[in-house]
Amino acid sequence: MKKLMFALFLFLTLAPFANAFCPVCTIAVAAGVGVFREWGIDDVLTGLWYGALIVSSIAWFISWLDKKNIHFLFRKILVIVSFCAIFVWPLYWLGIMGVPVNVVFGIDRLLFGIIIGGIVFLLAHPADAYLRKINEGKVAFPYQKVVVPLVFMICATFILHYTLIIMG
Numbered sequence: 001m002k003k004l005m006f007a008l009f010l011f012l013t014l015a016p017f018a019n020a021f022c023p024v025c026t027i028a029v030a031a032g033v034g035v036f037r038e039w040g041i042d043d044v045l046t047g048l049w050y051g052a053l054i055v056s057s058i059a060w061f062i063s064w065l066d067k068k069n070i071h072f073l074f075r076k077i078l079v080i081v082s083f084c085a086i087f088v089w090p091l092y093w094l095g096i097m098g099v100p101v102n103v104v105f106g107i108d109r110l111l112f113g114i115i116i117g118g119i120v121f122l123l124a125h126p127a128d129a130y131l132r133k134i135n136e137g138k139v140a141f142p143y144q145k146v147v148v149p150l151v152f153m154i155c156a157t158f159i160l161h162y163t164l165i166i167m168g
Contacts, residue, residue, distance in 0.1 A: 037096070042164055044104060045157055047113020050087070052121035052153055054114065058083045088114065104164075113160075120156040124149035 036046045058080055065075065072078075088111075091097035097110045104112050128148040131140045141147065 042161070043102060043109035044113040044116075044160055044164060047110040047115075048117035048120070048156060048160060049113075049153065050110070051114035051117025051119075052149070053117075054083060054087045055118045055121045056149075057087075104167075116156065116160065117153070120152050121149055124152040127152065 037043060061083065062076060062079055065071070065079070088097070091110060097108050099108070102109050107115075128145055131144060131148065132138065134140075139145070
């Protein structure tokens, strides 16, 4: 459990400094996946946070394109596919992902975590919007836009962690 908490701390402190579209950063995250694997942290949990990082990076980049008034055909789809390729392909290339014995529900453990992490992170947005709506368009507490997704991700981490323990 201490390793899980330390890994969570690393993700929370280091992830915001990553440049979302930097291939070197992606390789560094892939190395981080290897380190977490060495520490015994399940790939599903690592993938959970990695998926949130991918979705956050996609949203950040699309927002940046909007601010720069950069528009082109299939922009969002191209950004999503590009970012998924930039973040996930190195994991396959390095042999971290795609190992036939490292599966849960028939899906690679890391990929499963990435998918769940992306979904959980996306679900935090409507929760934040709902809190603003019931508070007349204002945040209910300081740093709400950051705290809500973090709470969602931390809850998902603990739920998945204990679910994986029960499943064996």
